[in-house]
Amino acid sequence: SAVISQKPSRDICQRGTSLTIQCQVDSQVTMMFWYRQQPGQSLTLIATANQGSEATYESGFVIDKFPISRPNLTFSTLTVSNMSPEDSSIYLCSVTPQGAGYGYTFGSGTRLTVV
Amino acid sequence: AQSVTQLGSHVSVSEGALVLLRCNYSSSVPPYLFWYVQYPNQGLQLLLKYTSAATLVKGINGFEAEFKKSETSFHLTKPSAHMSDAAEYFCAVSDRGGTASKLTFGTGTRLQVTL
Numbered sequence: 001s002a003v004i005s006q007k008p009s010r011d012i013c014q015r016g017t018s019l020t021i022q023c024q025v026d027s028q029v030t031m032m033f034w035y036r037q038q039p040g041q042s043l044t045l046i047a048t049a050n051q052g053s054e055a056t057y058e059s060g061f062v063i064d065k066f067p068i069s070r071p072n073l074t075f076s077t078l079t080v081s082n083m084s085p086e087d088s089s090i091y092l093c094s095v096t097p098q099g100a101g102y103g104y105t106f107g108s109g110t111r112l113t114v115v
Numbered sequence: 116a117q118s119v120t121q122l123g124s125h126v127s128v129s130e131g132a133l134v135l136l137r138c139n140y141s142s143s144v145p146p147y148l149f150w151y152v153q154y155p156n157q158g159l160q161l162l163l164k165y166t167s168a169a170t171l172v173k174g175i176n177g178f179e180a181e182f183k184k185s186e187t188s189f190h191l192t193k194p195s196a197h198m199s200d201a202a203e204y205f206c207a208v209s210d211r212g213g214t215a216s217k218l219t220f221g222t223g224t225r226l227q228v229t230l
Contacts, residue, residue: 030214043220100209100216101166108158
């Protein structure tokens with residue numbers, strides 16, 4: 001199965017600033033998925049990133065707040081822009097290199113605290 | 116759209132007792148179903164997945180789940196709970212697509228194991 005390296009693992013940021021999270025996969029994948037896990041909550045899909053096109057955002061998430069880049073088939077970044085304390089969450093990326101039936105691999109997550 | 120419902124946000128069992136975590140799904144087409152575990156301050160780990168005709172699925176750490184189409188359920192069980200099983204458990208669903216299939220999570224069930 002794929003291995004994902006996600007950075008940073010955690011950060012404490014000032015409100016109004018932005019943080020860019022990186023995910024590097026050890027194999028080429030068509031899609032990369034970005035999730036948010038708010039404190040004590042489940043995982044919510046933010047967007048799906050396909051190389052060579054704009055990311056597709058889920059309801060409630062917008063590109064201005066969560067811009068995503070996907071420059072190649074092994075790498076993606078998620079930026080959390082103009083942060084507020086409500087953005088304090090764990091952010092995770094995920095891939096399913098061989099298709100859903102083979103399972104999904106998740107990065108270790110970025111624990112973001114906004115003060 | 117597909118969804119899963121996890122009944123019971125908190126479940127408490129005694130060590131050695133049966134663990135039963137409930138998950139019901141909603142899908143217009145036969146789905147893939149997954150159970151993930153998240154230990155405190157750790158990432159997601161796949162326990163097991165249902166992707167084929169075998170309705171009883173065995174996973175890691177002694178867990179198993181049975182897919183019941185007539186009940187639209189995929190409950191997770193373990194005959195004898197260990198203290199190390201204390202964690203958050205997530206049921207998730209995806210369609211039977213390829214690498215672009217999105218994974219949708221339930222709200223999670225926190226399992227507490229007492230002496």
